[in-house]
Every structure is written in C-alpha cells, then in structure tokens.
Amino acid sequence: MTPVQTSPRPTGQDTPLKRADARRNHERIFAAALEIFEEFGLQGTVPQVAERADVGKATVYRSYPAKEDLVDAVVRHRLAELDRVTEPALAEADPARAFEAYVRLLFETLAGDRLLSEVLAEGRSAYAGPLLDRLLGLMAQAKAAGLVRADVTLLDLRVVLCGMTLQLLALAERDPALWRRYGDMTLRALRP
Structure with missing residues (x-):
C-alpha cells in the first residue's frame, strides 16, 4: 500500500x-x-x-x-450602535424628555439604516423585543408622570411606531428630516 x-x-x-x-x-x-x-x-x-x-x-x-448569519451580525452591531446613540436619552431624569428623546433618536437612526428599520418594522422578536421593551419602560415612566395617554398600550406603540416605519420604507423615504417629523407625530399621538 x-x-x-x-x-x-x-x-x-x-x-x-x-x-x-x-x-x-x-x-x-x-x-x-x-x-x-x-x-x-x-x-x-x-x-x-x-x-x-x-x-x-x-x-x-x-x-x-448563511445570509441570515451575516444579517444577524449586522443587526446586532447596529443595535449596539443604537444603544450608544440613545444612551443619553436613557440617562435623562425627566421621564417625558427621556421618552421623547429616545423616540426621536430612534427615528433618526432608522432613517439612515434600511436593514434596521425593516427588521424592527417587521417586529422580528429577537431584535424588536428588547427595543420595544425599552420603549415600553420609558413610556410607562412618562405615562406615570401624566405625559403619555393613560390608555396607550404596547400594541398602540407598535402600530404607530412600526406602522410609520413600514410606510416610510414602502415609500422609499430616507430623508432624516422627514423621519424626525414622523417621530414627532408619533409622540403627539401618544400625548394626553
């Protein structure tokens, strides 16, 4: 042999x-x-x-x-960047200012990142869950301070936030000023 x-x-x-x-x-x-x-x-x-x-x-x-592995790595990286960008909002002592700052920063970030906005708009639980939990916590604090409607639920937040995101994506709108405008509209819709 x-x-x-x-x-x-x-x-x-x-x-x-x-x-x-x-x-x-x-x-x-x-x-x-x-x-x-x-x-x-x-x-x-x-x-x-x-x-x-x-x-x-x-x-x-x-x-x-697999492509999903690459998408997962990119989404996790972008979410970590979002955490860094929104950290000042989370540190804000005033519940209303914290919630408003977070929502505005979220919309600004989503305007420039099609993948992140698609993933969050689709509500992929592995990614959207922690973000929505954070938003829900901020909203609960703002609600307790009387700055958000008492009847607003997580479903309401998802419909308003994700609905606007889906429409902006469908219309291929990427202008950060326009996304900020809809972030402000989201906040106005939730006020008492």
Whole structure:
C-alpha cells in the first residue's frame, strides 16, 4: 500500500500571515455588509457583499455560513450602535424628555439604516423585543408622570411606531428630516 502524501505543514511564518489575511477579509466583509444592508435592507445579497468587499462568495460563506448569519451580525452591531446613540436619552431624569428623546433618536437612526428599520418594522422578536421593551419602560415612566395617554398600550406603540416605519420604507423615504417629523407625530399621538 502506498503511503498517503500530505501537504507540508505550514511554517510558523505562513500561519500568522494567513490568519492576518483572514482577519482582513473578515473585516472587509463585515464593513461591506454594513454598507450593503444599510442601503438595500433585507434585499441585499451575499454576492453584493462579496463584490463590495472584493472577495469571492466562498470567502463570505467561510465567515458567515448563511445570509441570515451575516444579517444577524449586522443587526446586532447596529443595535449596539443604537444603544450608544440613545444612551443619553436613557440617562435623562425627566421621564417625558427621556421618552421623547429616545423616540426621536430612534427615528433618526432608522432613517439612515434600511436593514434596521425593516427588521424592527417587521417586529422580528429577537431584535424588536428588547427595543420595544425599552420603549415600553420609558413610556410607562412618562405615562406615570401624566405625559403619555393613560390608555396607550404596547400594541398602540407598535402600530404607530412600526406602522410609520413600514410606510416610510414602502415609500422609499430616507430623508432624516422627514423621519424626525414622523417621530414627532408619533409622540403627539401618544400625548394626553
């Protein structure tokens, strides 16, 4: 029986270079995915991401075995950014100002990110749940202070907030000033 030929083991110099190259590819893929999904939302494709990252589709699939894995990573990143952007609103002592600031910042963020607005408008529970819980908590504090209608429920908040988001998406409106306007309308709809 003939012995099986194996490739020589990589030298110590080859392995770090390959790892560095793989890291760079991963970073380029993720940066490209942020751009593609921000621009095209869930309609963005792995081939678009690969092209923008200047890598092959197989390279993308090595890091993210399915498109859903890539979407998940991008959404989690964008939600973490949203948390950083809205942190000052959450720290606000005045319940009305906290709720209003949060809603306005949310609309401003959604105006510039098609993927995040689509995911939240669709109410995907893994992503929308924690955000809606945060909004519900802020709204409850504002309601207790008499600054939000006493009869407003989570369903009302979802219909108004997600309904406006869905319509702005359907109309392909991306102007942040327009999104802020509808954020203000949402707040006015909830006031006593």
